[in-house]
Amino acid sequence: MTSVISFRDATKVFGGGPDAVRAVDSVTLDIARGEIFGVIGYSGAGKSTLVRLINALETATSGQVIVDGQDVTTLREAELRKVRAGIGMIFQQFNLMNSRTVAGNVGYPLKVAGWSKQDRRRRVGELLEFVGLTDKARSYPAKLSGGQKQRVGIARALATSPSILLADEATSALDPDTTQDVLALLRRVNRELGVTIVVITHEMDVVRSIAHRVAVMEHGKVIEHGRAYDVFAAPRERATQRFVASTLQDRPSPDVLDRLRHRHPGRMITVTVREGDGYGTGDSRVDGVGGSGGSGVDVLAALRRHGVDGTIVFGGITEIDERPFGSLTVELTGDDAAIDALIADLRRATDVHDLGIGDAPSDRTTADVVGGSPPEASTGEGDEPDADPYGFAMDAIRRHGGPR
Amino acid sequence: MNRDWSTLGPILLESVRETLYMVSITIGVGGFLGLVFGVLLYATRKGNLLQNAVVFTVLNVAVNIVRPIPFIIFITAVGPLTLATIGTTIGNNAVIFAMSIMAAFVTARIVEQNLVATDPGVIEAARAMGASRLRIIVTVLIPEALAPLILGYTFLLIGIIDMSALAGYVGGGGLGNFAIVYGYQRFNWEVTFVTVLVIIAIVQLAQLLGNWFARKALHR
Structure with missing residues (x-):
């Protein structure tokens, strides 16, 4: 350079x-x-x-x-x-x-x-x-x-x-x-x-x-x-997260999530959609997005593979530097074991945020990022990936050892 | 009472000519000096193009001292300077000298006030293009403020016509002298009245022209 x-x-x-x-x-x-x-x-x-x-x-x-x-x-x-x-x-x-x-x-x-x-x-x-x-x-x-x-x-x-x-x-x-x-x-x-x-x-x-x-x-x-x-x-950084949240608004806010749960009582996950063309390798900070999965179409392919039905209930995919980025929130219906296997499969390729089911939500909110509270302070069960309201952000921080 | 306008008419015309002569030389010399002083006042202020505390303070104080002096006192007060420069303290040229100095200081403030309103962003843009400070002053600052400057100079012109009316006190001529000598001192209200009408006409014409040029310069 x-x-x-x-x-x-x-x-x-x-x-x-x-x-x-x-x-x-x-x-x-x-x-x-x-x-x-x-x-x-x-x-x-x-x-x-x-x-x-x-x-x-x-x-x-x-x-x-x-x-x-x-x-x-x-x-x-x-x-x-x-x-x-x-x-x-x-x-x-x-x-x-x-x-x-x-x-x-x-x-x-x-x-x-x-x-x-x-x-x-x-x-x-x-x-x-x-x-x-x-x-x-x-x-x-x-x-x-x-x-x-x-x-x-x-x-x-x-x-x-x-x-x-x-x-x-x-x-x-x-x-x-x-x-x-x-x-x-x-x-x-x-x-x-x-x-x-x-x-x-x-x-x-x-x-x-x-x-x-x-x-x-x-x-x-x-x-x-x-x-x-x-x-x-x-x-x-928080400021960066707030900028991202301000433009994407692809993840349901708490009240949106409440309304969604009314209509969609099943298990919901938010899948991060990122480019999977190998940009994530090398010196880039976003590794693990290569290979299969990580794009909207591949999410659907994974559903098919595991025999799970999915309804897209929320989401947004936009471009950053002319490359796709965003997330899809999907309500899953099917065999519990198949759903777990699907989630595990998706996690290998991208970040999956498990919202759980209506009666027993595994997470309160996905919108703390919008509110700007720091990742560390947002939840008492931060070690549990499923309870991570920050999806991609926390995963990336964990993978890379946090802010330098 | 002398109402013979066949004798008064030529004197009135000569007075008009004298007034215009005094006023035009004053606005030329005093106006130019005032432009220079005004630009310096603006540019040497803290944070501006030619930031310079000494020059700014000296000019600022000088303007504040000269401006409030009543002109009739000022003419006599600068007498020694007039004598040294013009060679006499009486007559039209002596009055022009005093008027030019006063006009320069009054203009300085008018110019400064109009330049302050210039968008600093435009000056920054010119700096970003690599223009020198002098070039920015001459080709950006003054053109950008031209319309209000024209109105300021129109205001000044009318002030100078006002000042020139006092010329008679130190042996000068012009319309002021005419109105006093042929009107007031001879209890001839008609002469005073006609003179006032002529002055109003001159001022109206000046204002109309000023407005017209200012509108031209605005480009809106």
Whole structure:
């Protein structure tokens, strides 16, 4: 992995004395060339400051920030301007100049870079075509919709053909449909132009749909990072679990479970659905998902094999980094021994959370993750896998020895 | 009572010409200096592009000292400076000198207040593109604030017309002098009334033009 951006123990402190705020606290992180790297965290987690260390809009208090082999913390303002010109940036509020037309906005960085008027006009034309706004060249930003403004922002950020694009909550001010448009555009920027993209967001859906790798930030620290799929398929930290729960909602909450039990008195299990194509091997944290099982279709095959009938009563499967992830809650009917054998079989391939039967539930709730209580404190019988309300999370923690 | 407008008319026209002369030079010189001071006030403030506590404090205090001085006192107070620069303390040019200084300090505050309202995100975006601070001030900050600046300058222009009315006290001309000398001192209410109408017309025209240009600059 050739990293294009490296944080080495980077720290940014605002203010001094007792009121000092460590917005970024000893972050060490590598971002590879050509990837889409997501930084997710709640507001105030320090992610906006972290991304501004990359183009030195904020200067690190200590540590190093190496961009394209250059430690930007040691550079003077004039040298920084050159670095910044090679890094595009887009913003939540778009930050377009209202006094300039769309073409004027897109052409501005080219003016700064000293391009001739003729070259500027040609390049602006190309860029507006790329983002699909050729007909808006002479419009002023006030006349554009939010999605169009952000596309102008993207065109402007790409004007000087930067190798890095920083996206600071770039979709947070947009509606869901427009968000998808903008994300699709960012994906194209990454694929077609090979631009490394750093996406800062508090929206799990954004990271889920475009990030290859992800870092989770809380209180200025990176608390978890890795491949997006691995981090979210087996989240270790509470904040990460909450992000996963916020977007998936594939597991029944306690009251949903109560209603389900009314209609479905039989034994219910929640089966985690993950990609079983071998990604789980090697250095990945999610092992044991390879082989048979672990996908929605294979669950049904296993039911057939064991002669057990199943009704899908709840669930959801979505994509993380374009790979399937989610769970299915199934009511099982059949011979008890066959059901036990089925569950044992499924457990070899994926995580199975046994909800028991209506009269004797083997677990109270699956929704503590949503509520955010820590895995350790949630149940007194944490050693019993069947009583584990966290399914995949606890299994992964157990397998890997918990948070490092 | 002299109501002979065939004699008064040319004097009135000459007064209008003198007022416009004083006002336009003042808004040019004072307005430009005020723009520079105002930008400096804004930019040297803590956390801004040219953060500099010394420059900010000096300018801020200077503006606060000069601005509240009544202009009729200010003209005489800067007399020695006027003498050293213009060579005389009487006449239109002496008044223009005093007006330009006062206008510069008043404008500084107007400009600063309008720049403060500029979206800091746009400035950050320009910084992220690698633009230098001076370039950001000239090509982003001022254009972005142009519409309110135009309205601010319109306000200033009317204030300068007001100031210019005092020119007569130090041997200058203009409409103020005309109204006092040919109207007030000769108990000729008609002259005073006509002069007031002319001043109202000039101010209305200035305001209309200012509004029109500001709307043009808004791009909404």
